[in-house]
Amino acid sequence: MLRITVLVSGGGTNLQHIMDRIDDGTVKNALITNVISNNAGAYALERARIHGEIETDVISPKSFPDRASFNKAFLEKLNDIDPDLIVLAGFLVVIPPEVIKRFRNKIINIHPSLIPSFCGKGYYGLKVHEAALARGVKVTGATVHFVDEGTDTGPIILQKAVGVEEGDTPEILQRRVMEEAEWIILPKAIDLIANGRVSVGNDRIVHKI
Numbered sequence: 001m002l003r004i005t006v007l008v009s010g011g012g013t014n015l016q017h018i019m020d021r022i023d024d025g026t027v028k029n030a031l032i033t034n035v036i037s038n039n040a041g042a043y044a045l046e047r048a049r050i051h052g053e054i055e056t057d058v059i060s061p062k063s064f065p066d067r068a069s070f071n072k073a074f075l076e077k078l079n080d081i082d083p084d085l086i087v088l089a090g091f092l093v094v095i096p097p098e099v100i101k102r103f104r105n106k107i108i109n110i111h112p113s114l115i116p117s118f119c120g121k122g123y124y125g126l127k128v129h130e131a132a133l134a135r136g137v138k139v140t141g142a143t144v145h146f147v148d149e150g151t152d153t154g155p156i157i158l159q160k161a162v163g164v165e166e167g168d169t170p171e172i173l174q175r176r177v178m179e180e181a182e183w184i185i186l187p188k189a190i191d192l193i194a195n196g197r198v199s200v201g202n203d204r205i206v207h208k209i
Contacts, residue, residue: 036077
């Protein structure tokens with residue numbers, strides 16, 4: 001059974017869809033044991049509590065005198081949990097290098113664009129969709145990838161395209177990308193990992209059926 005820790009900052013819609021897909025059997029051999037947020041007011045924490053049997057924690061850089069102290073405490077918390085997989089589901093905190101090193105090839109992220117488009121430093125949340133609309137692209141989407149020391153540079157697991165429609169605002173496009181891509185491919189990627197159908201070697205996806 002793949003033991004998962006989900007890191008969140010906001011409403012937790014991706015978290016909800018992971019929980020739902022595990023509950024209905026779409027995602028097999030996986031279990032969310034912990035949800036951690038940097039934001040005590042994140043509704044994602046309430047979603048986890050409502051679901052039950054998931055431990056919730058809040059750990060924020062704002063609660064520490066400096067980033068080094070936060071990084072140390074964050075790593076200690078994850079070491080205590082010792083998850084098989086860490087899922088970033090809208091987590092707006094840069095993952096410390098120490099955590100990436102400790103959990104190499106065990107951290108995945110969902111990004112709301114077709115990497116390598118509209119990704120990297122500064123591209124998060126609505127900013128991604130604003131950039132896509134400003135560029136005038138006709139197709140956007142979402143990407144699930146493993147996390148490395150770069151920003152959105154780790155090996156890609158899954159991508160799904162979503163059409164851009166006339167009259168789209170960043171908010172409308174954000175919602176469509178979530179509904180038609182993020183909520184589908186993030187649970188699917190977890191299922192692939194949980195059932196040994198995708199892994200990483202030499203920083204590349206080396207096994208996928």
